[in-house]
Amino acid sequence: MTREKKILRLNTRAFDEAWHLQYAYTHLKENWxxxxWKKELMYFIIDWLSDTETITVQTSGSTGTxxxxxxxxxxxxxxxxxxxxFFDLKPGDKILLCLPVRYIAAKMMVVRAFTGQLDLYCIxxxxxxxxxxxPELHFAAMTPAQAExxxxxxxxxxFLNRIEKLLLGGSGLSLLLEEKLQTLQTKVWHSYGMTETLTHVALRKVxxxxxxxxxxxLPGVSLSQTPNGCLQITAPHIGVFDLETHDVVEFLPDGSFRMLGRTDNVINSGGVKLFPEQIEQKLSTRxxxxxxxxxxxxxxxxxRPVLFIESEPWPExxxxxxKKQMQEILKKIEIPDNIVFKTKFERTASGKIIR
Known part of the structure; x- marks a missing residue:
């Protein structure tokens, strides 16, 4: 059987597999x-071009620990x-890698470049x-924090307006960020997905x-709900069958869904389930x-809900x-019982706040 020839275009030039392996090995020598971030990219290229049929990745925690x-x-x-x-990307189109390669989102940008013979720009x-x-780019993927x-x-x-199509993922979008994104010429999507689904399986135009x-x-992806309202995903073409997430969702009449929150974060207040993510969305403009x-x-x-703010204590x-604004925009049961100021939040390696 003839082995598939793997081509990656790097900054306008097309190179075959042998060149990329030589480039990676050379740049990883002890004397250089x-x-x-470049070292991580080189190691992943070697891993991707190896004869092994699988790759080890770290899950995000969407389906458990x-x-x-x-x-x-x-x-x-x-x-x-x-x-x-979906994004109508063709050989030679220019895409941007600006995410850490240790995470699946960045790995998949490299795989897309190899698969589609795209011109990958790495920063x-x-x-x-x-x-x-x-140059002007056809496609890029970023976190909401980067775009903000x-x-x-x-x-x-x-710079954002020099990108034709932008995919945001890894966390939710605040109302304030969504408002700012309306001013861009760039077409922006928000993704839903996880490591287990090899990034996004659903998209929302922002x-x-x-x-x-x-x-x-996306085409080929079937969604359903578990008895407790969590999203369940089946996508045979990527080897996903009845994958249960911890994300509670609401299905809309057109077959799309809206995120309510995660079961891990639910606040049970007087028998009423409160989703912190929904309260945070309401407060995001304030x-x-x-x-x-x-x-x-x-x-x-x-x-009861508690509001944690990363800041030195505010004046009275x-x-x-x-507090007055919260009374205006939140339901009585959603209003935090206390406000706690912390100089610095703990965060994961990818920048997510550890609650």
Whole structure:
């Protein structure tokens, strides 16, 4: 059987498998020390081009405790092809890698480049992923935090507008960020997915006249709900069958779904289930600092919401103003019983706040 020839276009030039392996091995020699993010990329290229049929990846925790699993390269290619088809990406199209390669989202960008013979531009994965040397791009994937940081500056906003299609994933979008994204020429989607599904299996258009409320499953993906309302995913082409998540969802009439929250975070207050994610969405336009809704025991109701803000303690008049705003936009049972200020939140390696 003839072995498939694997081509990756890197910064406008096409190279075959042998070149990439030589390039990776050369740059990993002991007498040369590439930046850590480049080293991760080189190791993944060697892993991807090896004869093994599987790759080890770290799960995100969407279906349980984070752990390392082996995934099939054929499934990764099938997932890549699904993305290439949806976003109409063709050989030679320019795409941006600005995510850490240790995570599945970045690995899949490299796999998409190999599978679709795309021109991959790689820049350091940081919170402000600005680049002045990249050309206009057909496609890029970022975290919401990266997009938010870029939108804070004129040069960052101009950079985003040089990207034709942008995929945001890894966490939810605040109402404030969604409002800012409406000003971009760039077409923006928000993704739903996880390591076990090799990134996204459903997408929501965020801006433009065709923006949507719910996540629409991609072709070949079937969705259902478990008895406790959690999303269940089947996608045979990527080897996923009846995968139970911890995400509680609401299905909409058109077959799309809306995220309500995670079972891990639910606050049971007087028999009413409160989803912190929904309360956070309502507060996202009123609190500029990083924050989250946690919970504390309550003698009468069992549990009550608590608001944690990453900041030095606010002056009393600012706290009173926020409490007044919360009374205006939240249901009585959703109003946090307490406001706690913390100088710095604990975060995961990917930047997510540890509640």
């Amino acid at each position: 020390s590439p930046a850590p 984070p752990k390392k699993i082996r995934v099939d390269k054929k499934a990764m290619k099938a997932s890549a092809r699904m993305t290439l088809d 350091e994965p940081k919170l402000y992923p600005y680049s002045e040397w990249t 940081k870029l939108l804070e500056t004129e040069e960052g906003t101009a 801006n433009g006249p065709d923006k949507t409320t719910g996540f629409q499953p 609190i500029q600092k990083p924050f989250y809704i946690g919970k504390q025991p309550d003698r009468l109701l069992g549990e 008049n600012s706290i009173l103003q926020l």
